[in-house]
Amino acid sequence: MKKNNLIIAVSVFSTALLFACAEAPKKEEVTEEVVLEEVEEIEDESADLMLPSPIQIASIFNRSGLTYNGELPNSPDAVSNYNTKTKKYLNFGVYSADMAYSVLNKKQQESIDYLAAIKKLSDETGMDAIFSTGNMVERFEKNIGTQDSIMRILTEIKIKTDSYLEENKEQAKMAIFFTGAWVEGMYLGTKSASGNEMVKDRVLEQMNILKNLIPALRAQSDETFDLTEVANQLEAINTFYQSVATEDAEGYATINPDDMIELTKKIEALRSNIVSA
Amino acid sequence: MKKIVQILGIFVLFIAVTAAGNKRVSNGSCSNTEAKIKAIDSLDTYFYASSKISSINYTYKTSVKEVEVPLFKGEKYRMVFNRQDLPKNVEVEIYDKSRESDGRTLLYSSKTEGNGSTILTYEPKKAKNLFINYVIPPAQGSDETGCMVFVLGYQLTFVKNN
Numbered sequence: 001m002k003k004n005n006l007i008i009a010v011s012v013f014s015t016a017l018l019f020a021c022a023e024a025p026k027k028e029e030v031t032e033e034v035v036l037e038e039v040e041e042i043e044d045e046s047a048d049l050m051l052p053s054p055i056q057i058a059s060i061f062n063r064s065g066l067t068y069n070g071e072l073p074n075s076p077d078a079v080s081n082y083n084t085k086t087k088k089y090l091n092f093g094v095y096s097a098d099m100a101y102s103v104l105n106k107k108q109q110e111s112i113d114y115l116a117a118i119k120k121l122s123d124e125t126g127m128d129a130i131f132s133t134g135n136m137v138e139r140f141e142k143n144i145g146t147q148d149s150i151m152r153i154l155t156e157i158k159i160k161t162d163s164y165l166e167e168n169k170e171q172a173k174m175a176i177f178f179t180g181a182w183v184e185g186m187y188l189g190t191k192s193a194s195g196n197e198m199v200k201d202r203v204l205e206q207m208n209i210l211k212n213l214i215p216a217l218r219a220q221s222d223e224t225f226d227l228t229e230v231a232n233q234l235e236a237i238n239t240f241y242q243s244v245a246t247e248d249a250e251g252y253a254t255i256n257p258d259d260m261i262e263l264t265k266k267i268e269a270l271r272s273n274i275v276s277a
Numbered sequence: 278m279k280k281i282v283q284i285l286g287i288f289v290l291f292i293a294v295t296a297a298g299n300k301r302v303s304n305g306s307c308s309n310t311e312a313k314i315k316a317i318d319s320l321d322t323y324f325y326a327s328s329k330i331s332s333i334n335y336t337y338k339t340s341v342k343e344v345e346v347p348l349f350k351g352e353k354y355r356m357v358f359n360r361q362d363l364p365k366n367v368e369v370e371i372y373d374k375s376r377e378s379d380g381r382t383l384l385y386s387s388k389t390e391g392n393g394s395t396i397l398t399y400e401p402k403k404a405k406n407l408f409i410n411y412v413i414p415p416a417q418g419s420d421e422t423g424c425m426v427f428v429l430g431y432q433l434t435f436v437k438n439n
Contacts, residue, residue, distance in 0.1 A: 047343040047375060047408065053326035056431050060349055063436055104436070147435055155325050159317065162328050163310060171330070202349075208406065209347055252350075 049212035051174055054093065054181035055154050057206065058100035061189050064198040068105035072188055073098035074275045076113040079120050081277035086226045089173065090274050092121045093180025100154060101188055108144045115140050118157075130160045175216035179230065180274060182209065187271040190264040200260065204245070204253040210238040233270040240266060307332050307362070307424035316359040316428040319396055323355045323430025333367055333423045335416035342411040343376055346429065348404040353432035356409075358387075358397040363423035368412040369397055375408045 074094050082088050099114035119137060122130045131137065136153055143149035165171050186206060193200040217231045244259040255263065307330045317325055329344055348354055358369050368388050374381035384407070385399045401407060411425055 047345040048329060048331065050329045050344055050346040050427070050429060051327055052347050052349070053324075053431065056324070056326050056349075056352070056433070059433060059435075060352065063434065151324070151433060158327075159325050163313065166307070166313075166328070166330055167310070205349055212345060 047212075049209075049216060051178045051213075051216075052209070053158060054097050054178065054185060055100045055151070055158060057182070057185045058097060058104055060202055061185065061199060062101075062104040064202045065196050066189060066192050066199050068101070068107065069188075069192065070107070070110070072191055073101060073110070073114075074184065076110075076117040078275065078277070079117040082121070083277075084226070085125065085224055086176075087274075087277075088121050088125050089176040089225070090180035090230070092118060092125070093177040093182070094184040094271075094275060095121065096177070097181040097184035097188070101185075103147065103150050103154065106147065111144060111150070112141055122161075127161070127164055129164055130157060134160075172216070172220055173222070175213060176220070176225065176227065179213060179217055179234070182206070182213065183267065183271050183274055186267050190260075190267050193260065193264070201252065203263075204255065207238070207241050207245070207253065210234060210241070214238060230270070230274065233266075233273065237263070237266045237270065312359045312361050312424065312426045313428065315361070315396065316357045316426045319357045319359075319398060320355055320428060320430035322432075323353075324433045326354075326429040326431045328429070329427045331411065331425045331427065333363060333411065333413055333425050335365065335413055335421035335423075338415055340413045341376065342413065344409040344411070344427065345375065346407045346409060348401065348407060350404055352404045354401055354404060355430045356399045356401070357428045357430070358399075359395065359426040359428075360397070361395050361426075363425060364421055365414055365417070365423075366393070367414070367423075367425055369399075370410040370412060371399060371401075372408045372410065373405070376410065381408075 074091070076095070076098075079091070079095070082091050095114050095117045099111055099118065102110040102114055115137060119131050122128060134156065136157060140150065140153050143153065161177070162174065165174055186203060189199055189203045189206070193203050214231055214234050217227055217234065220227060241255070241263060244255050244262075245253045246255070248254045313328060313330065316328070331342060331344065333342070334340075346356070356371075360366055368386065369391070370383060370387070371385040372381045372383055384401065387397050390399075391397045409427070
């Protein structure tokens with residue numbers, strides 16, 4: 001019996017060693033690799049872009065003196081008109097920017113209407129999980145008079161949206177939402193930039209994002225999206241901007257008033273394409 | 278003898294659990310919400326702006342992965358990195374220019390300022406586009422992967438009396 005136990009013990013120990021050897025690196029390999037490490041190898045890929053928060057962009061415009069104009073945002077009633085996946089994703093972003101614009105300008109009913117539009121689009125795109133926990137709609141309506149609380153709820157929605165995409169390995173789609181939000185923010189900014197140098201400066205600062213956003217949009221592997229036209233329009237805007245922008249003494253971008261008008265028109269045309277049915 | 282068998286049995290169980298734990302990290306899936314929640318907690322009073330969870334692949338040589346972060350003039354930011362889902366520490370370096378540019382300045386290095394912590398934080402003095410480099414050490418075995426969690430926060434200020 002004792003002999004049998006010894007055999008079992010040796011077998012068990014050998015199995016354990018095999019497990020350990022399978023998972024742990026061999027010492028010889030480590031030594032060899034340290035020698036190879038002498039020359040640093042750079043990964044052959046372009047830099048990843050961290051997309052900014054549309055809520056923060058709206059906040060920056062707001063502090064620059066962007067005045068509220070109720071005629072400019074996309075109507076929440078238009079949400080029923082978006083029947084394609086591409087339009088739903090892009091306008092999720094558009095409405096996010098419009099909601100932040102309304103919240104920061106203390107437009108309570110408009111804010112609630114935009115939240116309803118965003119919820120509808122998230123349900124229709126299979127992202128209902130974003131609103132399924134945390135009673136966000138109820139909390140949003142209850143706290144509508146408290147700007148700080150509302151901004152925290154908007155931030156919570158952003159965290160849940162990002163997490164949903166990460167958990168479903170759909171991070172690339174963040175670029176589509178962001179495009180909608182960016183175009184809407186730029187539309188609101190350029191339409192109000194006339195005579196306000198601070199807003200104009202902020203608009204030009206945002207142009208820096210385009211050079212990375214366009215490749216991110218073109219890199220979508222999901223062929224059910226039709227983003228070619230939007231990407232082409234963004235490309236045309238970027239090409240125009242790069243051809244007319246200069247740097248001031250402090251290294252910040254500047255363009256002349258005529259070019260600003262042209263830039264405004266190009267952004268308006270793109271925005272019109274995105275929000276149309 | 279029975280005791281030896283029991284001890285070895287526990288040892289095998291420990292090895293198996295450890296191996297399974299390693300596989301969780303090395304299966305290439307970067308959706309660990311726990312790591313992200315911890316990073317968000319470290320934003321403290323800063324508002325969450327966005328996150329970037331990068332899949333880290335350890336190759337036979339040291340390699341670098343770059344992330345560009347657009348920051349806006351006059352804004353205050355906090356960057357948080359959580360390295361808990363990495364089998365081996367990846368060093369974080371932050372530069373003012375991309376790796377393709379000449380004369381870039383190193384603004385932060387976890388090697389000198391991180392104290393070996395799993396969670397790293399950095400608050401840029403001047404808000405402008407920054408370039409984060411993940412310096413990935415060589416693999417010690419085959420097929421080693423992990424996840425780097427990066428969360429960006431910003432200081433939100435409101436316009437009064439608008």
